Amino acid sequence: MNNITDLIQHSLNGISGELKELRQSIHANPELGYAEYNTTSLIKNFLVSNGVEFINFDNLTGGFAHIDCKKEKTICFRADIDALPITEKTCVPFQSVNEGLMHACGHDMHAAIAAGTAVVLNSLKEYLKHNIVVIFQPAEECNPEGGAKLVAEQGILEEYNVSQMYGLHVWPKYKVGEIAVKPGVIMGSSDKLSIEVIGKKSHAAEPHGGVDAISISVDIINAIEHKLRREIDPFDTSLISIGSIKSTGRYNVICDKVEIEGTIRTISEDARSFIHRRINELAAGIAGSYCGKSIVNINNGYAVVRNDRSLSEVFIRFAEGFLGKENVHTDIQPSLIGEDFSFYCSIVPSLYFFLGCDCEHPLHSDRFLPKEETLYTAVNFLCNFFLSE
Template structure:
């Protein structure tokens, strides 16, 4: 082990307990997207105490830490800081005190790794071959207008110009110490839709005098579930899910108003366009066949997260040295979960990986929890990669 690597490993051990305490604190006080006021305060306070240059964003929550060594090249690491509107049910001693809000997607771990990484890199600033920006991004969970796009519009990738961006997400299906990574699409496009069916009331005993919006909605669901999906290549990953149905009326009245809401997840732009086009045609055709009016609104959300092939190859090689080849999973399938890190991919060569946290509960579960050791693995991987591997 080189003297530098030994020093990095030792420093990670030295700061780890403080970073875990920070994690517990923000886990207890989670905040929703664009409302991460106290989370931002805690990030700024701990970084300032550790002599890291950190700046709040103007007119938006979040912050950026700059660890610069007058290098020609600048990279960025993005971590998301927001939580979800879920009541926590983990039973932890530091469970959420904001009763209807929870870090059910592990962003408390992401934030803690970002803080720890800023402290670590700052203490080895003279050894850095690149300048580093660590972006503490608000509102990842606020599709379709997540915080990434807003920060890019504010110039977070400029002054100095960022050449590449790195991101990650805790991943329950991998063990602590493992990562999942692949070139190309690793996370999906995430779009949402709302369908309104406008039928006609009648007595339930005389359905022929009405236009049943519930029956129309049921036909649309069946067409989406069994017809539309069969029009897409079976080897092309995609999901069309309807997660919400609302209707008006009474048990003995033919319903005149039904609303369906759902999501479309795709990896390719061709599938995305085809599904959206066919969904409109299906809703129109079924509604017209019943004599009903309709509205359909499809909102484009996040684009797919696309890993740059060159960055991915370089990162895999380094990760295998740091974690061991058996712990770097490259033969993986992309996830159909959406992520607004995709906004960075659109502007810069980017890399995104899944960080094993070995949780028996899935992301967005009220019992999800990523072990604190996940933080140490993230610090080791990113710290050693940035300090020793990036040229």
């Protein structure tokens, strides 16, 4: 046996049972960002038991594996490992045992894919043309301060001379064995919007004596979601979604305070800056017209995930040859789901792709569950790609 694809499959077959157990153990024991202590231990134990050194981050959960082939070039693959505050309803035998927590975004699958890839590549390191770093990153879900920045600040990319970065996300709309990828922007920026509207209380029967914060809020929301939309180029993908409205009102009292929260998603920095500015202007103008006040706070979250064009061309060409052209979707629109992988994109040439996992329920659903075969298909694909480079 000397064909590299056969060698990869043989190595993968040897760990398939352990890999399945790892994924299910991570899924059953979800932990929130910056608290992935057990998750880190599970990953470390799997890697070490299979001959791969695991290095913990300094003062941070997660860690990384370094496959040193004494080459000049180093390629990095990143997986996120944190879960979400969601109560699981999948009813699988390995359902979450941590009440109110769930791997509803597939990070259990990401972590296991990365661990399996590290073990297989390490077993075939004599065939690698470059060194490999595999990062197990905490806190991707902690927008606007995700774990990518803190991991990068550990100095790993510089210390190991990383020249390329890769990442993936399981994607329920595509079948197992399919991927979606495109050059340029593949995921949008994600910012948190908060607006505090301040009015003045009065008796509901005497509204002229107060300033109605609810009426102000309604006009602000309408302006943000409708008027502002007419000011943005329709071909410049962006959206503003209001997710929460809280008031201090009572049925017979003119409300004096409302808190509005939402999210801003764009695929261009120009649109992002414009929307930020106009929300401030609109909120101030509308509140002022009622003799009220508005306080706008926009937290810059994750920037756009932008795929390097040269890496994309090489990756797509390989994927079409390995998976079949019909299974590689390149004519796709960017997703407006945010990702802190964007931070790595700002440091080194990077590529991020969507991995088919064939699930009828969407990401962040309490019933989201990738097909198990996604795990083996992904490890096989990634190992073949990294060994072809």
